[in-house]
Amino acid sequence: MVRIDVVDNHGQFTHLEHRALRDLGVNTTLLENTTPPAEIEADGLVLSGGPDMDDTGNCAAYLDLDIPVLGICLGMQLIAKSLGGTVGTGEYGGYADVTVEVVDEDDPILGSLAPETRVWASHADEVTELPPGFSLAGRSDVCAIEAMSDPKRDLYGVQWHPEVAHTEAGTELFENFRRRCE
Template identity: 70%
Template sequence: MTTIVVVDNHGQFTHLEQRSLRDLGVDAHLVDNETPPEDLEVDPDGIVLSGGPDMDRIGESPAYLEVDVPVLGICLGMQLIADQLGGTVGSGDYGGYADVTVEIVDSDDPLTGSLAPETRVWASHADEVKTLPEGFELTARSDVCGVEAMSDTDRDLYGVQWHPEVAHTEEGEAIFENFLEICEA
């Protein structure tokens, strides 16, 4: 059975990320972001960095980028990846949660490509990735956010600005299914 650790960055939907993975038959473990990777009680096949309120509360999350398994960042998790690896994060022009149409710009991307050409998602744009880190490709955008998703397939690092775990996101389960395939490859 595939094991994925969900690192809790204190987001309001983190428990739904774990539940979505369990519904796919994944052995999903939720850990507080103050837990360093070396203290995990399991050997994960993948890591999800959850959403959360702000970058000041990311705890040990950056250390999970050094674990040699695929990583999926959701909302704040994606912003954390960008910030730690040389991209930039800033305030969004739009702000709070909204139903957004996302355009998939890379139909070959292993995480988002199956959603092409567009999908409806539930996302917060209070903060967002402004510039991609080196090695990352833009995989989705919207009219309210230039970087809705990004991937570095060489390092198996992926991020989405939206919340695939909530019912308002049309193809959220597909994101988790695709990430599971990446982890099992």
């Protein structure tokens, strides 16, 4: 059975990410973000959302574990910032229902959601420039980079929250990520 651990960056929905994976039959554990990288034995990781980029513990080091990683909201921003992208304040803050255009129908995480999907997102902060090696996977009217993808390194990020009921195809997104971890 595939194991995908959820790294807790103190977000309000982290427990829902853990539950979404468990409901898919995934073996999953909720990990503190201070867990030493050498102690991680998962087939993949989800970097949760959270309130503070300065409180992400060892998350940047987890990107070197050579396992698939999905960053959600702050988790996506952390991936971008750690690998040479930029993060800035979004023009549209707070949580909202957003329609995301899937840019690449062949993307392993978002492709099956094409041509668009409705999501529950927060844009207080957002990725403003992709890191080298990443491609744009999704965009919206309120955020130019809603999702990013680097299939060669199996690193992915979404600005929205696939774990909440307001997101239309959240379960499918987690299922697509599960397949990358097998």
